[in-house]
Amino acid sequence: MPLDAYDLYSELWRTVVINGQLERLTAALKGCSTDSEIIRYIRQVVDEHGMLEFIKPKGDGKDESKAIACRKRGNECFHPKVRKYVKAVEHYNESIALAEANSETLAIAYANRSAVCFELQEYEACLENIRLARQNPYPENLLGKLAKREAECQNKLQSNGGAEVNEIREPKLSYKPNPSIPHVSDCLELKEDSQFGRYLVTNRNLSAGDVVIVEKPFSRLLAAQLRYLNCDYCHQDVFLSLIPCESCSFTMFCSENCRKKANEGYHAVECPIIKDMHFLFTKVILMALRTTTMAISTFGGNLEELRLHIESIDESNLHPFKLDWTGISPQEVYSTIHVLATNQKQRTPGDLTQRAIYAIVMSEVLFGKSQRLNELCGDNESHRDLVRQLIFRHAQTAPVNMHSLMYMDYAPDADEEQFRQESLGCGSFPILSMINHSCAPNLVRVTLSSGCVAALINRPVKKGGQLFDNYGYHHCLDALTDRQSGLRAQYSFKCECEACRKNYPLYFSLKRIELPPNVVHPINNDEFERLREHDMQTALNKMPDYCRFINTFGGQYPCYDVSSVQEALLRCFQVIFATQTRKLKYKDLSSL
Numbered sequence: 001m002p003l004d005a006y007d008l009y010s011e012l013w014r015t016v017v018i019n020g021q022l023e024r025l026t027a028a029l030k031g032c033s034t035d036s037e038i039i040r041y042i043r044q045v046v047d048e049h050g051m052l053e054f055i056k057p058k059g060d061g062k063d064e065s066k067a068i069a070c071r072k073r074g075n076e077c078f079h080p081k082v083r084k085y086v087k088a089v090e091h092y093n094e095s096i097a098l099a100e101a102n103s104e105t106l107a108i109a110y111a112n113r114s115a116v117c118f119e120l121q122e123y124e125a126c127l128e129n130i131r132l133a134r135q136n137p138y139p140e141n142l143l144g145k146l147a148k149r150e151a152e153c154q155n156k157l158q159s160n161g162g163a164e165v166n167e168i169r170e171p172k173l174s175y176k177p178n179p180s181i182p183h184v185s186d187c188l189e190l191k192e193d194s195q196f197g198r199y200l201v202t203n204r205n206l207s208a209g210d211v212v213i214v215e216k217p218f219s220r221l222l223a224a225q226l227r228y229l230n231c232d233y234c235h236q237d238v239f240l241s242l243i244p245c246e247s248c249s250f251t252m253f254c255s256e257n258c259r260k261k262a263n264e265g266y267h268a269v270e271c272p273i274i275k276d277m278h279f280l281f282t283k284v285i286l287m288a289l290r291t292t293t294m295a296i297s298t299f300g301g302n303l304e305e306l307r308l309h310i311e312s313i314d315e316s317n318l319h320p321f322k323l324d325w326t327g328i329s330p331q332e333v334y335s336t337i338h339v340l341a342t343n344q345k346q347r348t349p350g351d352l353t354q355r356a357i358y359a360i361v362m363s364e365v366l367f368g369k370s371q372r373l374n375e376l377c378g379d380n381e382s383h384r385d386l387v388r389q390l391i392f393r394h395a396q397t398a399p400v401n402m403h404s405l406m407y408m409d410y411a412p413d414a415d416e417e418q419f420r421q422e423s424l425g426c427g428s429f430p431i432l433s434m435i436n437h438s439c440a441p442n443l444v445r446v447t448l449s450s451g452c453v454a455a456l457i458n459r460p461v462k463k464g465g466q467l468f469d470n471y472g473y474h475h476c477l478d479a480l481t482d483r484q485s486g487l488r489a490q491y492s493f494k495c496e497c498e499a500c501r502k503n504y505p506l507y508f509s510l511k512r513i514e515l516p517p518n519v520v521h522p523i524n525n526d527e528f529e530r531l532r533e534h535d536m537q538t539a540l541n542k543m544p545d546y547c548r549f550i551n552t553f554g555g556q557y558p559c560y561d562v563s564s565v566q567e568a569l570l571r572c573f574q575v576i577f578a579t580q581t582r583k584l585k586y587k588d589l590s591s592l
């Protein structure tokens, strides 16, 4: 049975322990003075046990019979009695991705997608799909049907007038931008000490509702489950007009432009292996691959230049606030990603072995299948070594620094929330990665439609105070011991935040405060229900009330009242700013 990379690590580790080789391995790792030596040593151990044989990449490519099977599944969803149009498009998209270029199968999949577009009243997209169908060998006997649909579309477009414009709201920084870092408010400063490492503080009082950072990622990765719904490059869910990668069956784009940029950035190297990689690795670890391929393309594929650049970085002295971002080069942006915390010194031998195995498996599959990467490395073994080292490094920086990208999904049949946050993917961010954790944070992150992530203050922060994010362990949801052990395992630090020091209670045990008689609690059930239904007007109306309440009573934190209003405020941010599923637009025309 083929293994994934984690299974391989567990199996190897078990064997090492059973065979009494743990001490030898630990001593050998301690004796390694470079990453290259660690990887070489672990490679030796892996080879001693013949473990790589168990990794069996399946490869990827076009497959006509699978494409036809997907189309049939699409047709079942499209049936008038089923009308699951978004699901139908997802199957047709998979069919498009699997079909051979210039094939009848490809033509029919586009034509079928045009039929869905027609039902969803997306007449422009319908015409584009008809054009794509005709560009391929569409069966002659069906051309009449296509022409009829085209004429109906043109009629509809004439009678409908212009296309509607979707208003997208992007939050603006609440204070003047830093002149050298325009995506960060000038009130933020970077500090460093032995307890926290690098961290961000504010040089003015901040209030709930303030926007202090709007940052775009250096590298990002789309969640695998969205591959037939969203563009792999810009992540937009433009599922009615996706076009396939010309070689693999796993990647689709919203336009020729995104296809070109993806190929130049990462996809040309990753194309033959990305499907296997998603089977072998979790998405956080895949960020190590994506960040490495992006680093390579940032240097125009010149691995020697990349190596020299890395050697020239003074790690202890480089951070994003030292750079002028107004004219920054992509190579300098990579430097800030390269020097993100690895926590390598705190990692156990088991943990280091695991990361080294990831680098070994990933590079083995890459060098085995990626013609583009082999061309870039030529016969220079030190270039291959560099690729392994970068993957090893980012397999450490990724779980510590990379941020999840989220979107608001809509699932009308869901038991609990119809609107809820789902994973869009992962991204690497130089400035957001400077924010430390607290189990009682004072900001939240929201993924915007533009692909940027905004940091929004959700509790007052006094001048001189540190900004705190939450790494997934909140005092309202998790007990102290679970938080402490989780943070230590993943982030290698002992949390001494206010919630840990003062043992703040869980959400339902929080005290309630007594409000002055003239203050009305800002959450009322009807309005909160409307917020849960994602009503924009309610969010716009309520956000100032929620902010005012938190800013007035924030000093009484921890308390149920402030925490519940923080939740409601987050909901407002999500309704107003977060990237939303396009599915919602079709809720009256399709069963979702």
Ligand SMILES: C[S@@+](CC[C@H](N)C(=O)[O-])C[C@H]1O[C@@H](n2cnc3c(N)ncnc32)[C@H](O)[C@@H]1O
Residues within 6 Å of the ligand: 195, 196, 197, 198, 199, 340, 341, 343, 400, 401, 433, 434, 435, 436, 437, 438, 490, 491, 492, 493, 494, 495, 496, 497
């Ligand atoms: C995303 S980085 C934050 C920036 C980091 N301080 C640096 O210097 O690069 C996460 C790492 O910062 C450190 N860190 C985060 N929150 C912390 C806290 N509350 N106390 C101590 N260290 C913390 C841990 O080493 C953690 O693995």
